[in-house]
Amino acid sequence: MSYFSIVQLNKDRCWICNYRKETELEVRLLPYLCFWCSSRKSDEVDRITIRSLIENITTEVEEHLKQGRLAVCEDIDALSFAADIGDLGTQHLYLKQFSSMIGLITVQVALEGRYTPSRLLKVAAGSGPAKWFRVRECIRFLTDVGLLEQGEGKYIYERFRPTNLFLALTASVEAVSKVEEELPPRIARCVAGYALLRGIGISIDWLQRGAQGEPKGVIRLYPRDKHGRLWIPRLFTAPTMFLLGYLAHGHNEFSANEIRSWLHRRGIQREKDVAWIVNWLARTVPADHRLVDPSYDGYSYHFKFNRLYIRMRERYRERRRGGRA
Numbered sequence: 416m417s418y419f420s421i422v423q424l425n426k427d428r429c430w431i432c433n434y435r436k437e438t439e440l441e442v443r444l445l446p447y448l449c450f451w452c453s454s455r456k457s458d459e460v461d462r463i464t465i466r467s468l469i470e471n472i473t474t475e476v477e478e479h480l481k482q483g484r485l486a487v488c489e490d491i492d493a494l495s496f497a498a499d500i501g502d503l504g505t506q507h508l509y510l511k512q513f514s515s516m517i518g519l520i521t522v523q524v525a526l527e528g529r530y531t532p533s534r535l536l537k538v539a540a541g542s543g544p545a546k547w548f549r550v551r552e553c554i555r556f557l558t559d560v561g562l563l564e565q566g567e568g569k570y571i572y573e574r575f576r577p578t579n580l581f582l583a584l585t586a587s588v589e590a591v592s593k594v595e596e597e598l599p600p601r602i603a604r605c606v607a608g609y610a611l612l613r614g615i616g617i618s619i620d621w622l623q624r625g626a627q628g629e630p631k632g633v634i635r636l637y638p639r640d641k642h643g644r645l646w647i648p649r650l651f652t653a654p655t656m657f658l659l660g661y662l663a664h665g666h667n668e669f670s671a672n673e674i675r676s677w678l679h680r681r682g683i684q685r686e687k688d689v690a691w692i693v694n695w696l697a698r699t700v701p702a703d704h705r706l707v708d709p710s711y712d713g714y715s716y717h718f719k720f721n722r723l724y725i726r727m728r729e730r731y732r733e734r735r736r737g738g739r740a
């Protein structure tokens with residue numbers, strides 16, 4: 416395994432959703448990303464891009480967190496949406512170690528007002544240098560998304576310290592629960608989901624700028640093979656981009672077949688994987704999200720977005736019409 420942070424990416428696939436481009440033109444017009452995930456502005460007034468949906472959600476989440484509302488994340492649309500995405504991240508076989516790390520850091524910051532990396536080694540997968548590499552990338556990821564910042568000092572726990580945003584959000588956790596080892600699950604998912612969403616936005620910007628140097632954002636958390644090549648954790652990123660895109664592009668509902676054929680083009684073709692995603696949406700496997708209301712007609716599922724999230728999207732559209740986003 417190579418522990419060098421800089422990577423060489425192919426231009427012919429989307430490094431967020433795993434879409435593989437079929438034509439040279441697609442590769443030339445938009446390397447590293449697909450049109451679905453790109454932040455190119457649409458001419459249609461009513462359409463917002465995924466990038467601006469993410470921007471709107473994460474900005475609102477930050478405002479709520481600064482005002483100590485993490486404890487009531489159930490009742491606030493943007494916070495609840497972040498927790499839903501966090502649930503998908505927490506269920507991913509590889510990414511869940513990072514959700515655990517984020518949870519541990521949050522507990523420590525809540526209790527001690529500082530952070531040290533030693534606990535993270537307990538939950539990082541692998542051994543030796545691979546373990547350290549994952550912890551380091553997680554710390555850098557949290558720096559990218561604005562929860563940690565560079566401090567001064569000789570040791571890693573001095574070099575990175577919690578930002579004001581992180582301190583503010585942990586203060587509200589401390590007030591509502593007896594945090595000792597673990598956060599209440601929905602709160603943990605909200606923090607992880609915020610970081611993942613913000614991380615996706617940052618990665619989209621980095622890819623759009625030409626994918627130079629060290630990856631930024633969520634791509635830091637992607638698994639690597641022994642040659643240091645990145646793998647896209649598509650069972651997390653693809654359904655997330657589908658949901659964000661459908662919502663951003665103005666849809667209120669979708670069928671199991673629509674998501675199935677969309678995922679198929681992103682290399683999710685095994686029936687087992689597709690079924691898991693559909694069942695996660697339908698909450699027939701353990702799932703803790705309010706993204707959609709499922710209905711079943713005896714053959715297949717149909718999903719309607721949670722009305723709160725549709726209203727949230729409408730709010731962002733209004734802002735766009737008003738020229739403020």
Ligand SMILES: [Zn+2]
Binds near residue numbers: 449
């Ligand atoms: Zn894509």
